[in-house]
Amino acid sequence: MDERTFLEGYDPAGFPAVAVTVDIVALTIRDGRLHVLLVERGGHPFAGWRALPGGFVQDETLDAAALRELAEETGLRPGEGVLDRVHLEQLRSYGDPGRDPRMRVVSVAYLAFAPSLPDPRAGTDAAGAFWVPVDEAGELAFDHAAILADGLDRARAKLEYTPLATAFVGPEFTIAELRAVYAAVWGEELHAGNFHRKVLSVPGFVESTGETAPRAGERGGPKPRLYRAGDARLLHPALLRPAGEDGIR
Amino acid sequence: MDERTFLEGYDPAGFPAVAVTVDIVALTIRDGRLHVLLVERGGHPFAGWRALPGGFVQDETLDAAALRELAEETGLRPGEGVLDRVHLEQLRSYGDPGRDPRMRVVSVAYLAFAPSLPDPRAGTDAAGAFWVPVDEAGELAFDHAAILADGLDRARAKLEYTPLATAFVGPEFTIAELRAVYAAVWGEELHAGNFHRKVLSVPGFVESTGETAPRAGERGGPKPRLYRAGDARLLHPALLRPAGEDGIR
DNA sequence: CGGGGTTGACCTCAGGATGAGAACAAGCTA
DNA sequence: TAGCTTGTTCTCATCCTGAGGTCAACCCCG
Numbered sequence: 017m018d019e020r021t022f023l024e025g026y027d028p029a030g031f032p033a034v035a036v037t038v039d040i041v042a043l044t045i046r047d048g049r050l051h052v053l054l055v056e057r058g059g060h061p062f063a064g065w066r067a068l069p070g071g072f073v074q075d076e077t078l079d080a081a082a083l084r085e086l087a088e089e090t091g092l093r094p095g096e097g098v099l100d101r102v103h104l105e106q107l108r109s110y111g112d113p114g115r116d117p118r119m120r121v122v123s124v125a126y127l128a129f130a131p132s133l134p135d136p137r138a139g140t141d142a143a144g145a146f147w148v149p150v151d152e153a154g155e156l157a158f159d160h161a162a163i164l165a166d167g168l169d170r171a172r173a174k175l176e177y178t179p180l181a182t183a184f185v186g187p188e189f190t191i192a193e194l195r196a197v198y199a200a201v202w203g204e205e206l207h208a209g210n211f212h213r214k215v216l217s218v219p220g221f222v223e224s225t226g227e228t229a230p231r232a233g234e235r236g237g238p239k240p241r242l243y244r245a246g247d248a249r250l251l252h253p254a255l256l257r258p259a260g261e262d263g264i265r
Numbered sequence: 266m267d268e269r270t271f272l273e274g275y276d277p278a279g280f281p282a283v284a285v286t287v288d289i290v291a292l293t294i295r296d297g298r299l300h301v302l303l304v305e306r307g308g309h310p311f312a313g314w315r316a317l318p319g320g321f322v323q324d325e326t327l328d329a330a331a332l333r334e335l336a337e338e339t340g341l342r343p344g345e346g347v348l349d350r351v352h353l354e355q356l357r358s359y360g361d362p363g364r365d366p367r368m369r370v371v372s373v374a375y376l377a378f379a380p381s382l383p384d385p386r387a388g389t390d391a392a393g394a395f396w397v398p399v400d401e402a403g404e405l406a407f408d409h410a411a412i413l414a415d416g417l418d419r420a421r422a423k424l425e426y427t428p429l430a431t432a433f434v435g436p437e438f439t440i441a442e443l444r445a446v447y448a449a450v451w452g453e454e455l456h457a458g459n460f461h462r463k464v465l466s467v468p469g470f471v472e473s474t475g476e477t478a479p480r481a482g483e484r485g486g487p488k489p490r491l492y493r494a495g496d497a498r499l500l501h502p503a504l505l506r507p508a509g510e511d512g513i514r
Numbered sequence: 515c516g517g518g519g520t521t522g523a524c525c526t527c528a529g530g531a532t533g534a535g536a537a538c539a540a541g542c543t544a
Numbered sequence: 545t546a547g548c549t550t551g552t553t554c555t556c557a558t559c560c561t562g563a564g565g566t567c568a569a570c571c572c573c574g
Binding site for chain 1: 536
């Protein structure tokens with residue numbers, strides 16, 4: 017039997033039925049604090065609980081499913097430009113039997129990094145979605161609290177050796193804005209002078225626009241210079257976060 | 266309707282049928298070269314092609330499925346001690362429509378690191394499995410070549426900031442054996458003196474047994490000291506690999 | 515049995531990166 | 545205008561890194 021004949025006679029019903037979903041840990045920074053996008057579940061199971069946005073994978077790639085769900089939950093439309101600047105990457109998959117009481121569900125979790133997004137639009141599918149500071153997320157449906165924790169770990173680590181922080185700011189930004197991203201995600205202040213020197217010394221991290229901001233910060237200071245993201249995909253050398261007590265092990 | 270009533274009336278057939286598999290990138294070091302475990306496919310599709318070992322997920326966690334497949338394909342039995350020393354971690358998931366011509370299949374790929382394992386046993390399920398140097402893997406079935414490439418990237422990166430290299434050697438090892446692991450995975454020689462200093466200076470990476478090996482190497486030299494893995498789970502500071510030309514970007 | 519070659523362990527030294535602190539001028543609010 | 549905040553640039557001591565050398569232990573070969 018050749019391969020074509022085999023495929024024509026193939027019966028897909030022979031395998032255990034599993035549902036595949038995508039769940040999204042979408043992060044943004046508002047007022048200097050890291051926020052995550054959550055939804056309030058309408059139906060069972062976990063009715064009334066807060067959960068990560070997500071849904072079943074249709075006839076599309078996993079990446080496409082994640083982008084579609086993100087667009088639906090935020091009310092943003094592809095092509096309006098905002099979604100194009102969202103960084104989306106796969107986090108990992110969760111498939112313990114029993115993690116969903118309905119049936120066997122394997123969830124492919126995604127991590128999204130966005131510049132400050134508008135509040136999800138009322139009157140759309142996204143009516144139930146909202147941004148919450150990550151330290152106020154509280155209990156979540158399913159195993160979503162664990163997924164969120166894994167997503168935060170990944171985000172904090174990736175700031176060290178990738179230029180990911182630029183995904184949290186606009187197309188043009190100041191060094192101080194970038195520093196605020198690191199401070200919000202890592203949860204600690206950074207030495208302004210050393211951070212400045214470090215960012216400018218890593219090849220390809222940022223490039224100068226030659227312009228300065230039209231205004232200084234609210235509380236004074238000189239007009240900061242503006243930069244845009246460079247072409248580096250890895251930071252060499254990396255921007256290591258202060259080794260917390262040597263005891264991270 | 267409460268949640269229990271909802272679940273009792275729930276019909277799982279309403280979702281698109283997807284099969285979930287695990288595929289394993291199992292790495293080991295033989296004769297100083299990095300090898301990957303491959304199988305030759307008996308049936309369609311891709312009959313006769315080489316592929317990563319794997320199979321359908323049953324009523325078990327994803328991690329358990331990966332460990333079970335690895336045991337089946339290598340012929341190793343749990344409880345004999347060898348499998349307990351294999352490091353297994355999830356890599357990422359692959360789910361493009363069309364990656365399997367039979368049906369929609371989402372594969373959760375795993376990465377396994379093992380000390381030098383025996384050849385898979387003839388006469389078992391594992392008869393078709395064999396170790397191949399990674400640079401001679403050639404074309405693989407499905408998208409397995411891409412999965413292998415992702416696994417190698419991950420392995421090379423994790424050597425930098427985790428004590429993963431100790432998973433490739435026996436319970437007691439010399440610094441030179443550890444250096445050979447790095448050399449094999451990274452594909453480049455390392456400065457012996459600097460490597461020695463670095464390994465011993467990272468807290469928790471290795472701890473001395475106080476013993477020395479009963480014999481020196483085949484070509485002479487003093488009897489090396491023996492070490493075992495320490496309790497660190499992250500290396501601080503990291504063992505950075507030589508920045509290839511600064512151009513990795 | 516002795517010698518050449520190899521190896522593990524350690525040391526030195528120059529260059530670069532890091533952390534902490536300070537200087538200074540531009541710009542905000544009161 | 546006064547006082548304070550902030551962006552940017554320096555300095556300096558400290559640490560880490562890469563490259564190389566030293567020395568004695570040990571293997572194999574002749």
